[in-house]
Amino acid sequence: MAKFFNEMTAEDATSANGLNITREHYRDFDQWLKQQTAERLQRKRAEADLSFRRVGITFAVYGDDAGTERLIPFDIIPRIIPAHEWQQLQTGLVQRVQALNMFIHDIYHDQNIIKAGIIPPEQIYKNAQYRPEMQGISVASDIYAHIAGVDIVRAGQGEFYVLEDNLRVPSGVSYMLEDRKMMMRLFPELFSSNKIAPVDHYPDMLLDNLRSVAPMGIDDPTVVVMTPGMYNSAYFEHAFLAQQMGVELVEGKDLFVNDNAVYMRTTRGPKRVDVIYRRIDDDFLDPLAFRPDSSLGVPGLLSVYRSGRVTLANAIGTGVADDKSIYPYVPDMIKFYLSEPPILNNVPTYQCRKPEDLAYTLANLADLVVKEVHGAGGYGMLVGPASTKQQIEDFRQRVIAKPDGYIAQPTLALSSCPTFVENGIAPRHIDLRPFVLSGKTISMVPGGLTRVALQEGSLVVNSSQGGGTKDTWVLEK
Numbered sequence: 001m002a003k004f005f006n007e008m009t010a011e012d013a014t015s016a017n018g019l020n021i022t023r024e025h026y027r028d029f030d031q032w033l034k035q036q037t038a039e040r041l042q043r044k045r046a047e048a049d050l051s052f053r054r055v056g057i058t059f060a061v062y063g064d065d066a067g068t069e070r071l072i073p074f075d076i077i078p079r080i081i082p083a084h085e086w087q088q089l090q091t092g093l094v095q096r097v098q099a100l101n102m103f104i105h106d107i108y109h110d111q112n113i114i115k116a117g118i119i120p121p122e123q124i125y126k127n128a129q130y131r132p133e134m135q136g137i138s139v140a141s142d143i144y145a146h147i148a149g150v151d152i153v154r155a156g157q158g159e160f161y162v163l164e165d166n167l168r169v170p171s172g173v174s175y176m177l178e179d180r181k182m183m184m185r186l187f188p189e190l191f192s193s194n195k196i197a198p199v200d201h202y203p204d205m206l207l208d209n210l211r212s213v214a215p216m217g218i219d220d221p222t223v224v225v226m227t228p229g230m231y232n233s234a235y236f237e238h239a240f241l242a243q244q245m246g247v248e249l250v251e252g253k254d255l256f257v258n259d260n261a262v263y264m265r266t267t268r269g270p271k272r273v274d275v276i277y278r279r280i281d282d283d284f285l286d287p288l289a290f291r292p293d294s295s296l297g298v299p300g301l302l303s304v305y306r307s308g309r310v311t312l313a314n315a316i317g318t319g320v321a322d323d324k325s326i327y328p329y330v331p332d333m334i335k336f337y338l339s340e341p342p343i344l345n346n347v348p349t350y351q352c353r354k355p356e357d358l359a360y361t362l363a364n365l366a367d368l369v370v371k372e373v374h375g376a377g378g379y380g381m382l383v384g385p386a387s388t389k390q391q392i393e394d395f396r397q398r399v400i401a402k403p404d405g406y407i408a409q410p411t412l413a414l415s416s417c418p419t420f421v422e423n424g425i426a427p428r429h430i431d432l433r434p435f436v437l438s439g440k441t442i443s444m445v446p447g448g449l450t451r452v453a454l455q456e457g458s459l460v461v462n463s464s465q466g467g468g469t470k471d472t473w474v475l476e477k
Contacts, residue, residue: 005415006427007079025082025475028194033077033418033425040358041076041420044186048369049075051185058146073158073420074179076186077429079450086197086446086474089152089160092343093444095334097436098147098163098319104144104232108134108317109442118332126189127326128374129159129231129319131282139315143438146279146313147206148165149173152432152448153347154415161347163414163431165330167314167322170278172449173238173435176200177244179449179471196447202435203244205278205443211324214274215313221274224248224264226255228280228296238279252280257300263308266404275311282316283334304346325351326375347412352405361399361408365392369410369459370399383459386413414459415468418454431461432472446474 009020022030045067052071081089088294106113107124124130149170151163152251180199184191207223213426214221215369228240250262255264255273256314265269278285284294289302304310320326329350350368361368365384372380382395399406416427434448450470451461463469 004413004429005154005156006383006428007154007417007430009416021324025080027438029078029080029190032193034476038424045074045076045420048076048182048186050181054179055175055178057175059095067211072175073454074256074265074268075428075452075454076183076469077418077425078471078473078476079417079418079432080473081447082129082475083477084375086467088343090444090446091432092160093150093436095338095340096165096330096444097145097438097442099334099337100148100167100330101142101144101438104167104315104318104321105139105142105336107320110137113333115337116336117325118336119329123325123329124320127320129282129317129323131317131320131388132319133230133302133306134315135183138308138309140215140311141214141440144315144318145216145321146209146213146315146438148438149433149437149449150291150436152344154432155412158415160344162344163207163323163347163412165322165327166433168281168319168475170313170435171237171279171356172433172451173233174240175469176435176447176449176472180447183471194473197474197476199445199447202445203241204446205437206241207245207247209437209439209443210275210277210311210313211311215309215311218274222247222272223275223277223412224250224273225254226250226252226276226278226280228284232279234279241277252295253270255298257298257304260304260307260309262298262301262304270300273310275313277313282319285312289348320425323373324371325353326405328407337474347409350408351409352406358399358403361406362396364408365396367411369411370395370408373405383411386458411459414453417450417452419454419470421454421456425457429459430463430470446476 003352008026038114049071051072076453103113113119114124131169145167147170149166149172152162153163155161171420176199208224213220224247225242227235227249239249250264255262262273264273280296283291284296286297286299286301288299289295305312328351331346334340334342349359352361353356368384370382384392414429417430418425419428428452432448434444436442436444450472452468452470453459453461454468
């Protein structure tokens, strides 16, 4: 049976009375938790659910017969990270995102990493997210992934691993902010007795970051958030971030191109737009350049972008770096571009396009997690230990039919954290998505979105697969 690292208690150490020892950074919270009745916790959780529904903090589940909108379950027991652990994480994340930005710039310019034989050229040029239209194009400050959501898991004896790099249109930061607001509203006493680093300045940091990468010569840039519309699964977040930053939320139909510049329609006439924080995939951005059937984009946008007269965050073509077939090469990128060893390790990964890795994967499907290289949201994957024999055999045929479309990883013993579930407080598996901002500098707020697998024994934390969220506390020194 797998041994799980418990975030709150050191299960390999016991006190004189035989109880597990609470980790130092959880002790104050543990004392508080022991004084709470189950009735009070239940009442507070119901209060949180009602409040989230009133505010409209929901997400859409495509193809869900139960309805288009669903509340992401919120757990009232926080995930707590001590200052020294956060410092290690932050340093590793800054290093990783810096290397990823250098990699994206390189593949669209000199392609030194390909010439050095570190990444096979077909992994780039045949990648569905590679955009040849970006070849040789300069972007502001050479930044491509202005906002990165990097998924971190903890396994083994408590080591941190990077599970995924989300560089296209990473979501979830609104839940990080709303979870904190909710905890402060429900349990204000916890914030007077614990030194918890704030996260509420993220919208200000994001706006400063976006303004810092405006086209050259623009001193007072106009920033907008571009959404596909209210039926998108993350629409709440799009509207939330625009409101928090004090900028306009626009759809493609609100923008137009004229005289090699982008404008938005306003009641006072056209207004030039300098920076677009876009929450729309590449394919839908410009029907003249990508999908001609897209009604979500702006005709001519790519032409303005290529001439350097508007900034898109994140950049077109960024997705090639968060493809799961590129993920295994990130440690090599760090060594190649920064001449440093990676601070954060990858999860060991088998690339099914390689014959020996494919053979191992097919022989061990029942023990592995197998993912589509372009998959997201917990879809298109097999969790071997949690699957039936029929599910494994069906997936085997999919991998055999298209081996280069899959990677495989060991089933990690994800760390667990106490969680308030129907039958009381019980351990549930978690991950962490910190948000890294790249502009003139690389910055991040102390914390991130902790996602929790609410089903007992489940290792899938995605909200689309029934996961919930927790507030993430980084303790100040």
